[in-house]
Amino acid sequence: xxxxxxxxxxxxxxxxxxxxxxxxxxxxxxxxxxxxxxxxxxxxxxxxxxxxxxxxxxxxxxxxxxxxxxxxxxxxxxxxxxxxxxxxxxxxxxxxxxxxxxxxxxxxxxxxxxxxxxxxxxxxxxxxxxxxxxxxxxxxxxxxxxxxxxxxxxxxxxxxxxxxxxxxxxxxxxxxxxxxxxxxxxxxxxxxxxxxxxxxxxxxxxxxxxxxx
Amino acid sequence: xxxxxxxxxxxxxxxxxxxxxxxxxxxxxxxxxxxxxxxxxxxxxxxxxxxxxxxxxxxxxxxxxxxxxxxxxxxxxxxxxxxxxxxxxxxxxxxxxxxxxxxxxxxxxxxxxxxxxxxxxxxxxxxxxxxxxxxxxxxxxxxxxxxxxxxxxxxx
Numbered sequence: 163x164x165x166x167x168x169x170x171x172x173x174x175x176x177x178x179x180x181x182x183x184x185x186x187x188x189x190x191x192x193x194x195x196x197x198x199x200x201x202x203x204x205x206x207x208x209x210x211x212x213x214x215x216x217x218x219x220x221x222x223x224x225x226x227x228x229x230x231x232x233x234x235x236x237x238x239x240x241x242x243x244x245x246x247x248x249x250x251x252x253x254x255x256x257x258x259x260x261x262x263x264x265x266x267x268x269x270x271x272x273x274x275x276x277x278x279x280x281x282x283x284x285x286x287x288x289x290x291x292x293x294x295x296x297x298x299x300x301x302x303x304x305x306x307x308x309x310x311x312x313x314x315x316x317x318x319x320x321x322x323x324x325x326x327x328x329x330x331x332x333x334x335x336x337x338x339x340x341x342x343x344x345x346x347x348x349x350x351x352x353x354x355x356x357x358x359x360x361x362x363x364x365x366x367x368x369x370x371x372x373x374x375x
Numbered sequence: 376x377x378x379x380x381x382x383x384x385x386x387x388x389x390x391x392x393x394x395x396x397x398x399x400x401x402x403x404x405x406x407x408x409x410x411x412x413x414x415x416x417x418x419x420x421x422x423x424x425x426x427x428x429x430x431x432x433x434x435x436x437x438x439x440x441x442x443x444x445x446x447x448x449x450x451x452x453x454x455x456x457x458x459x460x461x462x463x464x465x466x467x468x469x470x471x472x473x474x475x476x477x478x479x480x481x482x483x484x485x486x487x488x489x490x491x492x493x494x495x496x497x498x499x500x501x502x503x504x505x506x507x508x509x510x511x512x513x514x515x516x517x518x519x520x521x522x523x524x525x526x527x528x529x530x531x
Contacts, residue, residue, distance in 0.1 A: 198493040205495035295493035297505040307495070349485055350507070351514040 172236065198295050205296075205307060215305050223313035223328075230317020237264055246322065250363070250371045253322050257315055258285050265314075266291060271356070281368050285315070285359040293332075293357065294350070306330040308357045315359055325364040333358050376472035376523070378516055379451060381483065382408065385500045386461025388416035392503040396516050399469075415465065419443045419455065456480040462487075474519055486511045 208221040237260055238246070247253040258270035266287075276282035290308050298305050308330035316328040332355045378396035380403070385391045390412030395402075403411070419442035423433060426441070435441050439457040446453040447470070454476040456464045464480050464487070490508040491497050497505060 195493070202493050202495040209495065295490055295507065297490070297494055297496070297507040299496050299504060302496070349482070349489060349511065349515075351510050 172239065194291065194294075197291065201292055201307075201310070202295075204310075215303055219305060219309040222307065222309035223316065226310040226313020226315075227317040227320075230314040230319075231321045232317075233261060233265070233314060234318045234321040237261060240264075248323075249374065250324065250367065253319065253324055254283055254285075254361070256322075257318055261314075261318060262287075276360075279362075281363045281365065283361045283363075285361065286356055287311075287359070288335075288356045289353055290357050294353075304331075306332055306357065308332075308359070311357075312359050315361065319361070319363075324367050326367070327362045327364075329360050329362075331358045331360060332356075376474045376520060377469040378479075378520070379467040379469065381464070381466050381512065382412060383487070383503065384412045384416050384463040384465065387500065388413045389500070391501065392508075394509065394512065396466075396512075415443075415455075416463065419457070419463065452476070454480055456484060458484060473523060479515070479519055482515055483512060486515065 204225065205218075205222070208218055208225075212218045212221060237256075241260065247256055254273055258273040262268065262270040270285050271288050272284075272286045274284045274286065276284060290311055292310050293307050296307050298307070312328040312330040316326060319326045319328070334355050335353075377399050379400040381392070381394045381396055382390060383392040390409050393403075393408045393412070420440075422443045423441040430441050433441055435457075438459045440461070442457055443455055444457075445455070450470070451467050452470045452472075453465060453467045456477070458464070464483055466476055466480055466483070468474075468476060486508060490505050490511055491503055494505055494507070497503065
């Protein structure tokens with residue numbers, strides 16, 4: 163196998179490549195179908211071991227948490243930023259743009275601040291890939307399989323020093339709100355719901371951020 | 376082109392999905408549907424035995440078991456797609472249409488693979504309870520009726 167000693171394994175692109183693999187473009191693409199099948203098996207694995215819906219969500223979040231910690235390290239290294247983020251808005255921007263682009267190929271659709279609570283923020287994604295193919299049965303209540311993604315976000319924020327509680331909620335699209343990108347899977351009808359990741363920071367984070375001015 | 380019904384039979388002959396595709400489709404009760412499903416499953420297999428022409432290994436060109444593919448009757452036309460895994464997708468429509476029913480069935484098979492097989496809450500061979508699948512099938516039928524053909528190219 164052709165292995166250039168200057169390219170370390172974290173920078174090497176995924177996917178099929180021959181001797182002429184380009185090291186400048188990290189064009190790594192994995193089939194959406196294989197991710198969907200793998201994720202479906204993971205959800206079923208957890209479902210067989212829990213007794214309640216909230217326990218299932220917690221398990222998915224816990225799985226995502228460990229991914230989040232590693233994603234933070236990887237992306238901070240790849241961005242070659244040697245100063246870590248200390249401001250709240252900056253870390254949220256990092257999550258909604260850099261992390262999203264690296265994981266899903268596009269930035270999150272919006273980042274909003276809650277009006278009622280100063281410590282709540284919302285990251286909106288119109289078509290998260292974890293729930294693209296999933297139909298939750300009606301007797302499962304408000305289960306959102308995007309709990310895995312909220313676990314990833316929580317892992318990143320805690321790893322960066324901003325402990326937070328992140329939950330995923332499916333909200334129906336409002337009038338006039340149409341996803342600018344076409345549905346990622348062409349055969350499926352456009353989604354009627356968007357997923358909102360509600361990020362609630364611990365009070366220490368807010369006081370620290372306010373003290374910084 | 377007026378579609379009438381769609382039904383899906385699993386590999387043991389049990390009905391896992393049935394759906395009227397237009398308002399003109401006759402109303403059939405659930406029990407009737409279960410009977411139709413198992414009857415069709417048995418007839419499909421018997422037809423291969425009774426056929427004067429036996430395909431090698433009993434399998435047709437796409438690797439699926441041989442059996443009934445098309446029934447043309449006075450009031451309706453029926454098409455069946457048997458997959459390699461033994462699932463039968465059956466669609467009925469009024470005769471005289473211009474749409475290629477086989478490609479519609481293949482598109483429905485694609486939707487099945489996408490919406491049903493990737494759903495963690497679906498157990499194989501069980502009745503399909505996926506909202507996403509029913510919405511996608513409705514959208515497909517709408518599109519076919521409007522455009523007169525399935526616009527999906529074989530890009531996979």
